[in-house]
Amino acid sequence: MANLILLLGDQLSDRISALQAANPAEDRVVLAEVLSEASYVPHHPQKILLIFAAMRQFARHLQQQGWQVSYQRLDDADALGDLGQVLQRELARGHYARVIMTHCGEYRLHRQMRRWQAEWPLPVEIRPDTRFLCPLRVFRQWAVERKEWRMEYFYRLMRRRTGLLMTAEGKPVGGKWNFDADNRRAYDGKRPLPLLPATTLDEEGQRLAAMIAERFSTHFGDLQSFHWPVNRAQALHLLGTFIEQGLPGFGDYQDALSSQSPFLFHSLLSSSINIGLLDPLEVCQQAEAAYHAGQAPLNAVEGFIRQIIGWREYVRGVYWQTMPEYAESNALAAQRPLPAAYWGAPTGMACIREVVSAVRQYGYAHHIQRLMVTGNWALLLGVQPKAVCEWYLAVFVDAFEWVELPNTLGMALHGDGGLLASKPYAASGKYIQRQGDYCAGCDYQVSRVTEPDSCPFNSLYWHFLKRHQARFAEHPRMAMIYRNWQRMEAGQQQAILQRAEWLLEHIDQL
Numbered sequence: 320m321a322n323l324i325l326l327l328g329d330q331l332s333d334r335i336s337a338l339q340a341a342n343p344a345e346d347r348v349v350l351a352e353v354l355s356e357a358s359y360v361p362h363h364p365q366k367i368l369l370i371f372a373a374m375r376q377f378a379r380h381l382q383q384q385g386w387q388v389s390y391q392r393l394d395d396a397d398a399l400g401d402l403g404q405v406l407q408r409e410l411a412r413g414h415y416a417r418v419i420m421t422h423c424g425e426y427r428l429h430r431q432m433r434r435w436q437a438e439w440p441l442p443v444e445i446r447p448d449t450r451f452l453c454p455l456r457v458f459r460q461w462a463v464e465r466k467e468w469r470m471e472y473f474y475r476l477m478r479r480r481t482g483l484l485m486t487a488e489g490k491p492v493g494g495k496w497n498f499d500a501d502n503r504r505a506y507d508g509k510r511p512l513p514l515l516p517a518t519t520l521d522e523e524g525q526r527l528a529a530m531i532a533e534r535f536s537t538h539f540g541d542l543q544s545f546h547w548p549v550n551r552a553q554a555l556h557l558l559g560t561f562i563e564q565g566l567p568g569f570g571d572y573q574d575a576l577s578s579q580s581p582f583l584f585h586s587l588l589s590s591s592i593n594i595g596l597l598d599p600l601e602v603c604q605q606a607e608a609a610y611h612a613g614q615a616p617l618n619a620v621e622g623f624i625r626q627i628i629g630w631r632e633y634v635r636g637v638y639w640q641t642m643p644e645y646a647e648s649n650a651l652a653a654q655r656p657l658p659a660a661y662w663g664a665p666t667g668m669a670c671i672r673e674v675v676s677a678v679r680q681y682g683y684a685h686h687i688q689r690l691m692v693t694g695n696w697a698l699l700l701g702v703q704p705k706a707v708c709e710w711y712l713a714v715f716v717d718a719f720e721w722v723e724l725p726n727t728l729g730m731a732l733h734g735d736g737g738l739l740a741s742k743p744y745a746a747s748g749k750y751i752q753r754q755g756d757y758c759a760g761c762d763y764q765v766s767r768v769t770e771p772d773s774c775p776f777n778s779l780y781w782h783f784l785k786r787h788q789a790r791f792a793e794h795p796r797m798a799m800i801y802r803n804w805q806r807m808e809a810g811q812q813q814a815i816l817q818r819a820e821w822l823l824e825h826i827d828q829l
């Protein structure tokens with residue numbers, strides 16, 4: 320008998336496990352644009368457009384390969400509101416032995432799928448998501464064997480498992496596992512920036528954009544500058560361009576911030592990898608080949624591969640190992656609401672303004688903008704993790720909870736108490752100044768700490784450290800900072816804390 324196969328909007332890959340060993344002549348594939356998935360957070364309109372346009376193109380691709388596909392469009396007259404309803408309608412229309420799906424990327428949806436398994440009269444099979452390089456059982460094994468989880472050690476395991484940048488003797492190429500120390504340059508404008516990829520929508524995509532603009536008009540974000548790949552050919556093109564133009568500078572400028580470009584030398588590949596248009600291993604193999612061909616230096620290629628086989632796989636493992644409790648954690652008891660500037664309210668803080676306006680325009684910010692500007696600001700202010708996480712999940716085109724939550728709650732906010740990264744990524748304005756040119760266009764003075772025009776990051780940095788002194792003072796990598804604080808005169812300390820208190824009372828007027 321036939322099987323009914325569900326594919327989600329971030330499972331658009333021929334290799335997806337739900338399709339394996341299926342029979343195109345007999346089985347039916349279901350893809351559905353549903354309001355429940357499009358509105359559980361106020362997704363950036365470009366994220367909805369990306370997912371729907373890519374789903375439509377993938378459904379067409381499957382049909383061309385001979386698959387029978389049922390596709391629900393959001394604006395179909397008989398459109399149903401959620402995935403369970405859509406599947407039940409399909410089940411009522413035919414005779415099926417089982418429903419097959421691939422493990423999804425968010426706990427809330429996984430819980431629904433488990434409910435279908437328990438309640439529906441036919442078997443519901445949830446297969447592992449084999450697009451990831453580290454099966455969840457391997458991560459679990461790694462995690463239970465350790466008292467402390469650190470990405471660096473997990474990454475070495477992944478280098479050995481994949482063989483990427485490994486010598487025949489089983490040693491890391493270049494004699495070191497990690498070249499991060501070489502990846503901290505500010506951008507001086509000398510190396511030419513890669514060109515922004517071309518707009519990727521066909522005529523149908525343009526119509527879809529108009530529908531989304533109308534239906535989701537209250538969501539934060541513009542639709543005009545849409546550049547995201549919506550099919551595999553476009554994603555492969557972007558990958559090729561990145562390897563040629565971006566990768567050689569990726570390492571040097573990985574941590575740079577620049578008002579000249581919101582993208583710098585970053586790949587822009589996260590959405591393509593996350594929704595299934597590209598395979599993470601093929602991306603890394605192309606980068607590795609560029610190194611062996613002498614087209615990109617080792618610090619760039621190692622840094623890039625580390626993000627994908629290291630951080631990306633690590634955060635996914637942490638997510639599934641710790642959910643649902645992880646989402647509830649708030650180790651620093653942060654309670655403030657999210658500042659209005661995150662939703663585009665005017666601010667004199669140039670760094671926040673630059674990043675939020677790029678997010679509005681593109682649904683994108685690169686890692687250092689996410690971590691050290693919007694993340695750091697929320698950390699220093701003590702914004703409630705749930706509010707911050709909802710923002711990150713909504714406004715980035717590449718955001719799915721398995722990757723967004725550990726990065727935001729764990730890495731940026733230290734809300735997990737150090738499970739993901741032992742030390743908080745808290746920094747003063749000096750860090751932002753060192754990494755780029757935002758401060759030159761700011762209403763505040765980065766060199767000042769206590770004055771009315773002093774950079775808000777500066778006093779709030781000390782306020783954060785003082786608030787959490789009991790937790791961090793003994794941390795070996797933070798002891799020196801606390802010694803610097805102790806060395807300040809009492810009057811200076813008091814002035815800093817007073818300025819910070821004033822800022823905390825006027826957050827939405829900064």
Ligand code: FAD
Pocket residue numbers: 584585586587588589590592593623626627630631632634684685686687689690694711712715717718719722723724726727730731
């Ligand atoms: P590049 O800088 O070119 O990096 C190459 C690839 O490495 C990325 O495409 C991505 O697949 C992977 N990668 C890099 N860093 C990470 C990381 N920390 N975790 C997982 N994968 C990584 N990434 C998402 O894909 N979705 C998210 O929702 C998301 N939320 C984040 C929230 C915060 C607070 C922070 C600090 C980071 C977040 N990241 C997220 C990770 C990272 O910032 C993005 O993957 C990256 O900026 C995407 O841009 P890019 O493709 O140009 O990446």
Ligand code: DLZ
Pocket residue numbers: 326327328329330351352353354356357358362366367370423424425428719720
């Ligand atoms: C993000 C998203 C959106 C906006 N819409 C849909 C949709 O209509 N149908 C669908 O199958 N998937 C959608 N997605 C992606 C899902 O939300 C995603 O599969 C889950 O969050 C798990 O990662």
Ligand code: SF4
Pocket residue numbers: 668669670671747748749751752757758759761762763764765774775776
């Ligand atoms: Fe940001 Fe402070 Fe620099 Fe202004 S001075 S851009 S607020 S770091």
